[in-house]
Amino acid sequence: xxxxxxxxTEPSNTATALLLLGRGSDPxxxxxxxxxxxLPAPSDPGLVARxxxxxxxxxxxxxxxxHHYQRDEVIQFADVTGDSFKLAQxxxxxxxxxxxxxxxxxxxxxxxxxxxxxxxxxxLPDLAAGCSxxxxxxxxxxxxxxxxFTDLGIAGDVVPVTYMNSSADIKGFVGRNKGVxxxxxxxxxxxxxxxxxxxxxxxxxxxxxxxNTAVLEMGFDLDDCVLYDPHKPGGGLTDDELRDARMILWxxxxxxxxxFTLDSVREVRERVPGVNVLVHPECRHDVVRAADQxxxxxxxxxxxxxxxxxxxxxxxxxxxxxRRLALAHPDKQVMFLDRTVCYCSTMNRIxxxxxxxALEELVAGRVPNVITVDEDTAHHARAALDQMLALx
Ligand code: 13P
Ligand code: SF4
Numbered sequence: 001x002x003x004x005x006x007x008x009t010e011p012s013n014t015a016t017a018l019l020l021l022g023r024g025s026d027p028x029x030x031x032x033x034x035x036x037x038x039l040p041a042p043s044d045p046g047l048v049a050r051x052x053x054x055x056x057x058x059x060x061x062x063x064x065x066x067h068h069y070q071r072d073e074v075i076q077f078a079d080v081t082g083d084s085f086k087l088a089q090x091x092x093x094x095x096x097x098x099x100x101x102x103x104x105x106x107x108x109x110x111x112x113x114x115x116x117x118x119x120x121x122x123x124l125p126d127l128a129a130g131c132s133x134x135x136x137x138x139x140x141x142x143x144x145x146x147x148x149f150t151d152l153g154i155a156g157d158v159v160p161v162t163y164m165n166s167s168a169d170i171k172g173f174v175g176r177n178k179g180v181x182x183x184x185x186x187x188x189x190x191x192x193x194x195x196x197x198x199x200x201x202x203x204x205x206x207x208x209x210x211x212n213t214a215v216l217e218m219g220f221d222l223d224d225c226v227l228y229d230p231h232k233p234g235g236g237l238t239d240d241e242l243r244d245a246r247m248i249l250w251x252x253x254x255x256x257x258x259x260f261t262l263d264s265v266r267e268v269r270e271r272v273p274g275v276n277v278l279v280h281p282e283c284r285h286d287v288v289r290a291a292d293q294x295x296x297x298x299x300x301x302x303x304x305x306x307x308x309x310x311x312x313x314x315x316x317x318x319x320x321x322x323r324r325l326a327l328a329h330p331d332k333q334v335m336f337l338d339r340t341v342c343y344c345s346t347m348n349r350i351x352x353x354x355x356x357x358a359l360e361e362l363v364a365g366r367v368p369n370v371i372t373v374d375e376d377t378a379h380h381a382r383a384a385l386d387q388m389l390a391l392x
Contacts, residue, residue, distance in 0.1 A: 003189050009106075011241055011388065020021060024149060025362060026338050037352065038357075038358060039353045039357050040353045040356050041353070042352070042353050042368060044061070044350065044353075046078040047352045047353065047356050048073075048076075048352070049072075050356045050360065051352065051355055051359060052077075054356065054359035054360050054363050055077060055173060055359055057304070057363045058099070058359065058363060060096065060097065060382065061099060061362075062080050062097060062098070062099045062100075062101055062175075062359070062362060063080075063094045063099070063100050063101070063245075064077055064078050064080075064096035064098060064101045064103060065078060065079070065080055065081075065082070065087045065090060065091060065101070065102050065103060065104065065112070065176065066078025066080070066081045066082075066088070066103040066104070067081070067082070067083070067084065067087060067103065067105070067108065067296040067347065068081060068083060068106075068298075068318075068320075068321045069297070069318040069343075069344050069346060069347040070103045070319050070350060071320055071348060071351060071352075072320070073324075073351065074103045074350055074351065074352060074355055075103075075324075077232070077355060078101075078103060081217065081373075082298065083183065083184065083185060083296050083297040083298045084108055084111075084164045084165070084184075085106070085164070085183035085184075085185040085186060085296070086363065087102075087104060087108060087112070087296060088108070088112065088115060088164065088183075088385065088389075089355075089389070091111070091112035091115050091116055091122075092115040092116065092119075092389070094116070095117050095120070097117070097120065098119070098120060098121065098124045099118060099120070099121050099122075099123055099362055099367070100112055100126065101123045101355070101359065102122055102123065102124055102212070102357050102371070103125065103350045103355065104124075104129070104132050104347070104350070105124075105129045105130060105131045105134075105344075105346055105347055106127070106129060106130045106131065106134070106167075106371070107131055107134045107164065107165055107166060107167055107168070108129075108164070108349065109122050109123075109124040109371040110167065110168040110171075110371055111164065111168070111372075111381075111385060113168075113252065113371050113372055113373050114168065114171075114267050114373055114378045114381050114385060115382070115385060121367055121370050122370065122372075123358055123359070123362070123368060123370060123371070123373045124350075124367050124371050125350050125354035125358040125366065125369065126349040126350050126351075126354045126369070126370050126381045127314065127353050127369050128346070128349050129346050129347065129349040129350050130346050131165055131276065131346055132165050132166050132167075132200040132254075132255045132346065133163075133165050133205055133206060133252055133253060133254045133255070133282075134166050134205065136169075136205050136250075136251070136252035136253070137162075137166055137167070137170050137204050137205035137230070137250055137252055138169075138230075138340050139167075139169040139170060139173060141230040142173055142204065142230075143173070144251075145202070145228055145230065145235055145250075146160075146173075146202075148234060148235065149202070149242070151256075152239055152242055153385065154242060154243060154244065156198075157198050157199045157200050157365055158198055158200045158201070158202050158248070159178070159179050159180075159194040159195075159198040159199075159200070159201050159202070160174045160177050160179035160202045160204065161174065161179050161181075161190055161191065161194050161203050161204070161210075161334070162174045162178055162179070162181055162182070162184070162203075162204040162205070162384070163181075163182060163184075163187075163203075163204065163205060163206045163209055163210075164181055164182065164183045165205070165206060165254070166204055166205050168203070168373040168377050168378065168381050169377060170204055171377075171381035171384050172374070172377035172378075172379075172380040172381040172384075173206055173380075173384035174204070174380075174381075174382045174384045175379075175380035175382065175384035175385075175387075178197070178341050179194065179202075179384055180193060180194060180384055180387040180388050180391070181381075181384045181385050181387070181388040182388060183296065183388070184209060184280065184281050184282065184295070184296035185259070185296040185298055185299070186388065186391055187209055187210075187213040187217075187281065188213055188218060188392045189218045190388060191213055191214060191217075192218070192220055193387075193391055193392070195218075196369045197280070199246070199307060200215075200246055200247070200248060201246070201247050201248070202228075202248045203248065203249050203250060204249075204250040204252070204331075205250045205252030206250075206252055206253060206254065207249040207250060207251055207252060207253060207284055208210070208253055208254070208257070208258070208281065208282050208283060208284055208285065208288075209281050209282055210225070210247060210249045210250075210251055211225050211247070211285050212258060212281045212283075212285055212288045212294065214246070215249045215285070215288070216288065216294070220246055220247060222285075224245065224246040224247055225245065225246070225247040225248075225249055226241050226242065226245040226247070226248055226249065226250050227249050227251050228249065228250055228251060228287065229251040229252070230251065231251075235371070237327070239366070240304060243384050253282070254282040255281075256281075256317075256318055256342055256344045257280050257282035257283045257316065257318075258282075258284065259338060259340060259342055260279065260283050260284070260287050260316045260337050260338055260342075261284070261287065261338075262286045262287060263350065264287070264337050264339075265277055265287060265291065265314075265337070266290075267273065267292040267339075268314040268335070268337060269390075270283040270311050271279070272314065272333070272335070274312060275312040275313065275333075275335075276292045276293065276307070276311060276312065276313050276314070277290065277291040277292050277293075277313075277314050277337065278292065278293045278294075278295070278300055278303055278313055278314070278315050278316065279291040279293075279294055279305075279315070279316030279317065279337065280294070280295070280296065280297065280316060280317040281294050281295070281296070281298065283316050287316065291316065297317060297318075297321060299313060300317055300321070300325070301321075301325065303375060304325050304328075304329055304332065304334065305329075307329070307332055308332075309331040309332060309333055310331070310333075311332050311333070312332070312333040312335070313332060313333065313334050313335070314335050314336070314337045315334060315335070316338070316339060316344065317336035317373035318342065318344050318347065319336060319342050319343045319344055320336075320343060320344075320348075321345070322336050323335065329349065339357050347385070367382070
């Protein structure tokens with residue numbers, strides 16, 4: 001083709017640069033910085049053998065955690081796979097591993113650092129693996145909202161709850177204010193506990209998980225929920241709206257699960273009669289209402305294991321997981337809920353070249369991409385995480 005060259009140069013370090021393979025940095029996002037050193041080429045046919053050899057050389061010194069949304073090429077090297085709750089538990093349960101290599105995103109690695117011992121180091125193979133939802137709640141914005149509640153005289157009634165998918169700063173804020181962290185596996189238990197401590201919940205940063213749990217699992221009305229928009233003065237809410245609300249939802253969402261629409265559900269029901277629609281609670285409220293089942297990634301995996309042969313399932317969650325489920329259940333019809341390809345782009349930053357690079361650096365005695373949370377933040381965030389791990 002005229003004008004097309006065979007080589008392609010990575011864009012310069014601007015906010016819109018693609019940052020292929022995690023090189024360069026995006027100052028507007030969750031701490032993406034350069035990966036120092038030379039990454040192996042993605043086309044290197046020896047990558048699997050190199051990762052296998054490096055992991056074997058490290059033995060019990062390394063423990064590799066893999067979130068369900070990771071690529072197959074990475075998941076094959078995970079010692080444990082899981083959703084964010086299971087991975088947090090697993091990180092806390094491995095005090096003997098010197099290095100925790102976290103194949104997931106930045107906020108998960110931060111939580112692992114908080115829950116592991118000071119002598120352990122948590123490594124994120126690509127520091128550009130952030131999360132757009134976590135980026136939607138910045139500490140200064142959340143403190144501004146809390147000042148508003150204080151001025152209004154309601155802060156004493158409000159229990160802050162943050163989804164695991166938030167920065168350590170936000171978890172620290174929640175711990176300081178006697179709240180709790182939750183995941184999609186335990187959101188109902190976290191809200192039940194919170195409503196025993198106060199009459200209102202301030203739910204960060206995923207409005208959909210907060211609304212879906214409150215309305216569909218705990219019997220609240222949609223009218224009990226208000227949406228706090230950090231980009232509007234006063235959150236865009238009147239004093240009366242804040243006084244009357246039971247759930248104050250932060251205006252944040254997951255850019256992957258937010259793509260599923262009511263039309264996707266209607267369309268798949270027309271195309272596949274009898275299909276079961278199974279979605280993650282980060283999906284929009286109308287989508288979750290129209291689905292047959294809703295649950296965390298671990299729930300989705302178990303639901304498909306328990307499904308009878310011959311049944312049909314349209315699954316509304318990240319595509320790497322749905323693809324693996326389709327391959328694992330050839331006797332069932334497992335399909336993606338939407339026609340649009342829907343990978344989590346930040347989860348996908350962790351690829352085999354980055355994993356090989358991180359493991360080989362460890363073998364060489366260098367510890368790359370260490371995720372550390374400062375002691376004060378970690379202290380308060382740990383309180384909110386411990387409260388989650390102790391939920392009845
Ligand atoms: P869970 O792992 O809690 O199901 O959350 C899904 C997700 O979006 C992780 O980033
Ligand atoms: Fe963040 Fe959504 Fe990706 Fe999870 S799937 S890391 S919430 S953008």
